[in-house]
Amino acid sequence: MTHLKPVNRKAVRIEQAAANDVVALQRNGVPQMPHFPIGCSLVFSPGWEADHSGGTAGLCQPVERDIFDCHIGCYWPAQVPDQLNHAPDWTAKCAAAQKDWRKLDLIFP
Amino acid sequence: MNRIALAWCLAMMCVPATARAQAPPRAAPAEVVADEGIPVDSTVVKSRCGACHRSDDKGRMSRISYRRATAENWELTIKRMVALNHVTLSPEDARSVLKYLTDHQGLAPEELRPIVFEGEHRMVEFAYTADETTARLCSSCHSIARVLSERRTKEEWQLLITMHRALYPLVDTQPMNSGSGFMRAGGRGGRGRVSAPATGRGSQTARGGGTAAADAPADDRNPVDVALEHLEKALPLETSEWSAWSAAMQPPKLAGRWAVSGSQVGKGAVYGEMTIAADPGAADTFTTEIRYTVARTGENVTRRGKAVVYTGYQWRGRADDWRETMFVERDWKQMWGRWFTGAYDETGVDVKLTRITADPIVLGASVTAVKTGSTGQNIRIFGANLPESIRAEDIGLGQGVKVTRVVSARPNELSVEVDVAAGAPIGARDASVAGTVRPALVVVYDKVDGVKVVPEAGMARVGGAAFPKQLQQFEADGVNNGPDGKPDTADDLNLGPVDVKWSMEEYPATFNDDDTQYVGVLDQTGLFTPNVDGPNPKRSGNRNNVGDVWVVAELAGARPIRARAHLLVTVPVYMNWFSEANTSKTNGSPAGRQ
Numbered sequence: 131m132t133h134l135k136p137v138n139r140k141a142v143r144i145e146q147a148a149a150n151d152v153v154a155l156q157r158n159g160v161p162q163m164p165h166f167p168i169g170c171s172l173v174f175s176p177g178w179e180a181d182h183s184g185g186t187a188g189l190c191q192p193v194e195r196d197i198f199d200c201h202i203g204c205y206w207p208a209q210v211p212d213q214l215n216h217a218p219d220w221t222a223k224c225a226a227a228q229k230d231w232r233k234l235d236l237i238f239p
Numbered sequence: 240m241n242r243i244a245l246a247w248c249l250a251m252m253c254v255p256a257t258a259r260a261q262a263p264p265r266a267a268p269a270e271v272v273a274d275e276g277i278p279v280d281s282t283v284v285k286s287r288c289g290a291c292h293r294s295d296d297k298g299r300m301s302r303i304s305y306r307r308a309t310a311e312n313w314e315l316t317i318k319r320m321v322a323l324n325h326v327t328l329s330p331e332d333a334r335s336v337l338k339y340l341t342d343h344q345g346l347a348p349e350e351l352r353p354i355v356f357e358g359e360h361r362m363v364e365f366a367y368t369a370d371e372t373t374a375r376l377c378s379s380c381h382s383i384a385r386v387l388s389e390r391r392t393k394e395e396w397q398l399l400i401t402m403h404r405a406l407y408p409l410v411d412t413q414p415m416n417s418g419s420g421f422m423r424a425g426g427r428g429g430r431g432r433v434s435a436p437a438t439g440r441g442s443q444t445a446r447g448g449g450t451a452a453a454d455a456p457a458d459d460r461n462p463v464d465v466a467l468e469h470l471e472k473a474l475p476l477e478t479s480e481w482s483a484w485s486a487a488m489q490p491p492k493l494a495g496r497w498a499v500s501g502s503q504v505g506k507g508a509v510y511g512e513m514t515i516a517a518d519p520g521a522a523d524t525f526t527t528e529i530r531y532t533v534a535r536t537g538e539n540v541t542r543r544g545k546a547v548v549y550t551g552y553q554w555r556g557r558a559d560d561w562r563e564t565m566f567v568e569r570d571w572k573q574m575w576g577r578w579f580t581g582a583y584d585e586t587g588v589d590v591k592l593t594r595i596t597a598d599p600i601v602l603g604a605s606v607t608a609v610k611t612g613s614t615g616q617n618i619r620i621f622g623a624n625l626p627e628s629i630r631a632e633d634i635g636l637g638q639g640v641k642v643t644r645v646v647s648a649r650p651n652e653l654s655v656e657v658d659v660a661a662g663a664p665i666g667a668r669d670a671s672v673a674g675t676v677r678p679a680l681v682v683v684y685d686k687v688d689g690v691k692v693v694p695e696a697g698m699a700r701v702g703g704a705a706f707p708k709q710l711q712q713f714e715a716d717g718v719n720n721g722p723d724g725k726p727d728t729a730d731d732l733n734l735g736p737v738d739v740k741w742s743m744e745e746y747p748a749t750f751n752d753d754d755t756q757y758v759g760v761l762d763q764t765g766l767f768t769p770n771v772d773g774p775n776p777k778r779s780g781n782r783n784n785v786g787d788v789w790v791v792a793e794l795a796g797a798r799p800i801r802a803r804a805h806l807l808v809t810v811p812v813y814m815n816w817f818s819e820a821n822t823s824k825t826n827g828s829p830a831g832r833q
Contacts, residue, residue, distance in 0.1 A: 175462045176611075177379075177808040179698065185748040188807060191782040192774035193810045208381040209812045215323055215406050218816075228781065231773050232705045237814045239322055 178209045192225040197234070211237040275392050275476060276304040277401035287332055291324070302398070304555065305339070305476060308389035309343040309351060310549045311358055311817065322826045323406075338523075338549065341582050345390065345550035348569070357384035358553070358564045359577035360584035360817065362698065365506075365784065370469040376462045379415030386470070390478065391762040393471045400463060411463075421463035437534045488551035490523050498623050499531050500602045501578075501590040505765050507736045508534040509588060510602040512595070512620035512651065515546075529558055532652075534621065537737065565592070582707030583671040599624040601670055601677035607735025608682040608717065609640065615826070617646065620653040627675045630651065635671040639663020640683060659683060663720060665732065681717075682732050689718040689726060690739065690794050690802035697806045699759065699769040701784045706772050706811035713765040713804060715739040716791035734764040739792040741765055744807065746787045753778075754786025758808040761790060769808050785809050 134151065136142040138163025140146045190196035201220055205211035211217030224230040277826060278298035279285060285294065292300040299305075308316070314337055320326040326340045328336070331371060341719075356363045367374040377386045400421070403410045411422045458465065494517045501509040511531025516523035529542045544558025556563035562584070563626045565576030572594045577588035595602065605619035627648045633651070634642045639660040646654040653672070663683050669678035693714050702708035717737040721730030732831065741763055743755050757778055759769035770784035777785070794800040 180807055183748070184807070186744070186785045186787060186807065187478070187749045188753075189785070189810070191780055193783055193785075194774055198431065199258075202411055204407045205409060205413060208382065208816070209814065212816055215673050223663070234705055234813065236706055239318060239814055239816060 178206055192228065194231045197221070197227045197231070211239070251376045253757075277307075277337075277344050277476075279304055280343070282417075283332055283335040284339055287326075287328060287336060288320075297795070302395070304740055305392045305395045306389060307344045307346060307391075307476060307481065308341070309346055309358065310337065310553060310555060312385070313337055313340045313814065325454075327692075335425075336481075336763065336784055337523045340548070341549040341553070342488075343485070345553075347478070347480035348552050348566070349480050350390070351388075351553070352432070353386040354387045354565075354568055355564075357382060357388060358555075358585075359585065360562075360564070360575055360579050362585070369473055370466070373466040373469045376415075376419075376421070376466050380561060387474070390474050390476050390481070391470075392476045393577065395476070395793050396470045396474075401468060413523055419462055422461045423459070447707075464521075464585070467527070478585045484551070484722070488558070491551060492517070493525060493548070493567065493569050493571060493574075496595040496623070497592040498566055498595050499529070499590055499592055499600055500601050501531065501588040502587040503533075503736075504714045506533050506535070506538075506605050506606070509540075510534055510542075511622065513592060518545065521547075525556075527556060527558060532621065534619070534670040537605070547658055550661050562799065563566065565590070569783075581710065583709040584817075585711065595623045597624065599626065599673045599675045601625070601672050601675055601676070601680065604670070604680050606681060608684050608732075609657065609659050609768050610666070611639070611663050611683060611685045613644070613661050615656050616659070618657055620655065620670065620672065621651065622653075622672070622677075623651055624649050625653055628746060629673060633673060635669075636681065637668035637670075637683075640668055640681075665722065667732070678725050684717075684719040684732055684734055686719065687717040687734060687737065687794065687796070687800065690737065690792055690800050691718050691733075691805035692802045693791050697767070697790065697804060698804065699767055699808045700811045701759070701769045701772045701808060702811050703771045703772050706813065707815075708769050709811075710769070711806060713741070713761075713767065713790055715741075715765065715793070715794070717794070736795055739794050742791045743806075744789040744803070745793050746789050752786070754788050754808070757784045758786045758788055759784070765790075767806060767808075772811055783810060 136145050138156050155183065170229070175186045176182055180186065198221060199209065200210040201217075202213045211220045213220065217237050220234065223233040227234075250332070250742040270408070270666060276297070276299040279297065279300045281493075284303070285300070288300065288303060292303050294300050306686045311340060316327070317333055321328060342456070354365075356365065365383065367387070373386070374383055377383055392794065403421070409420070411420050411649065412424070413420045414424055431644045439549045454665060467672050478580060489745050493515050495515060497512045497515060499513050503509055509531045511529065511667060513530075514528045518526055525546045525548070527542075527546060529544070531538070532539050534626050542558035544556050544561075544563070546556030547556055548554050550567070552567040554563060554565035554567055554576065556565070556576075561578050561580045563576065563578045567574050575590065576593040577587050579585075581774060583589075600621040601620060602622050606616070606619075609616055609618070616773060624634055626633075629645060629648050631642045631645050634645070634655060636642060640663060641658050641660075642655050643658055644656040646656060648654075665682075665684050667679035667682050670677045692714065696711070697711040697713060699711040700707075700709035714736055717734035718726075720726050721728065721732055724731050743758075745752055745755050757770060759767060761767045767790065772783065774781040774783050785808050787805065789803045790806045791801060791803045
């Protein structure tokens with residue numbers, strides 16, 4: 131993102147949040163700030179099943195791409211196991227969701 | 240000395256005023272209604288929950304005594320205590336605690352009626368109209384029924400908000416469904432204004448106050464505060480309905496034979512019998528034997544199970560791998576609800592049970608509609624206590640319909656042949672059999688004018704690799720325009736399921752929409768089975784097998800008739816809140832427990 135410059139305040143906030151996103155969290159030595167999700171859910175604000183127009187075009191595609199943000203940020207607490215309380219180890223075996231999604235479990239809270 | 244003393248006195252007099260001026264403003268304390276709270280009178284609850292929930296001198300336990308809820312809601316609470324608060328409970332103790340709390344701190348029948356769909360695991364469109372802000376805010380993550388399934392004191396509703404913030408910290412700011420989170424979004428002129436209806440994404444009012452709604456002044460409160468005010472007023476702990484029911488309630492005596500009348504999407508009507516026996520070992524517990532026939536096909540189903548009744552009227556049963564949720568009416572002569580199964584409980588039968596007495600009862604027929612001018616059509620009539628020696632002339636089916644022959648007669652089923660006159664008026668016919676009348680047993684029609692696919696909007700979830708599939712069954716019903724000849728009017732006749740050819744067509748929502756190739760398979764019984772979960776490398780962008788399509792039913796004829804419904808195929812839900820190891824023969828999921 132070094133060739134892009136934020137033009138409005140929202141973009142500045144996204145750039146600041148991206149500095150502490152999931153990939154960064156996996157690196158050692160980086161200051162651990164609270165994680166603020168920046169994925170599809172926040173940007174498009176769809177429902178879990180359907181987007182704003184009632185279809186699936188506005189959802190994160192594939193859903194696995196946004197799974198960490200949904201999980202770590204407890205963004206979809208009734209649909210995606212939340213990291214804070216119910217399922218802190220949900221993605222323990224799943225470093226890259228798009229490849230390891232089969233290692234995610236169905237949770238019975 | 241005098242001056243010093245005077246100065247000292249003045250200083251002393253000034254101090255309290257200064258202190259008052261400097262004291263921080265105190266928030267108005269939450270109103271405490273003096274004698275609120277329901278004392279807990281159960282050794283199990285007091286011993287298993289008392290370590291954290293302290294009792295007062297009136298036997299009221301902290302948090303617990305200030306809330307009423309349905310069985311499902313109390314169950315979630317108990318599960319949360321185990322999951323998050325280090326409680327260990329044996330299954331027997333958990334069941335006892337659940338039974339006590341639901342019975343003594345439950346919902347009255349009239350309080351539960353609007354939201355029976357939650358316990359029935361039924362997917363419906365439900366609009367909570369009492370307060371729009373509450374409805375939108377509180378149904379963004381979970382169903383509004385979750386809220387309506389409990390009653391709390393003022394302080395407890397406030398503590399519920401606190402719990403949301405503690406467990407899910409983003410709830411204040413995340414803009415769910417293009418609205419706002421608990422707190423108003425965007426500061427002055429932001430789009431979280433309570434009074435303005437959602438006008439769609441990206442509608443930002445100008446800074447410094449945008450266009451106010453027609454009825455000024457706009458409500459500037461945070462949505463959560465509006466919702467809280469509504470909840471405290473609309474769903475209080477003490478209500479006249481609950482006072483009345485908790486006094487009148489008693490263990491229902493349901494043993495006996497019950498006639499079952501049901502309908503299952505895709506299969507049509509089902510008729511049969513449930514025999515209930517009281518379980519002497521435990522109060523409010525029953526064992527059941529169920530036998531029913533799918534009217535159109537003659538398929539027979541039998542199951543055995545058991546059930547518990549909560550709060551004197553809430554039946555929760557399990558028969559083989561099916562689950563039952565039913566509402567017991569106060570006269571103990573009728574029960575109704577849903578029996579369901581499936582990984583997401585999407586397969587189900589809507590049922591109505593009526594107690595069988597000595598009188599004959601007619602439940603339904605194997606055909607839903609008969610055509611004018613037809614002869615010798617066979618109809619099986621289902622019921623109970625039907626006389627075996629009945630004659631054709633003792634069965635009345637109304638104008639223009641003549642029962643010509645009784646082919647066979649058993650107490651629970653008659654088989655007859657009917658002729659329908661060419662000029663018989665179209666419309667429903669009541670059936671009179673041995674002195675009992677079953678209204679609208681069959682419909683007389685002259686032609687099929689249209690087809691209607693139900694449900695109009697279906698939903699399925701991909702699954703099968705890591706998470707369960709959610710199936711969607713469709714049904715195509717024939718429609719006659721009725722005597723006025725106009726479609727979609729009040730006198731239209733529903734002719735019941737008709738045989739159609741099923742297919743899927745693309746619902747174009749975006750450029751190069753190709754969902755029909757990926758979402759799954761629709762078979763010729765109207766059952767849609769979705770594709771597998773996970774990213775699909777064959778799809779552009781590695782997308783999931785999700786999408787939305789038209790489900791089309793075509794009725795063959797001189798002029799083919801087509802009807803369609805919308806099907807949304809979407810992503811799984813990764814948490815199963817209400818299942819205890821559901822087994823479904825058709826979803827094929829290896830989903831395991833954590």
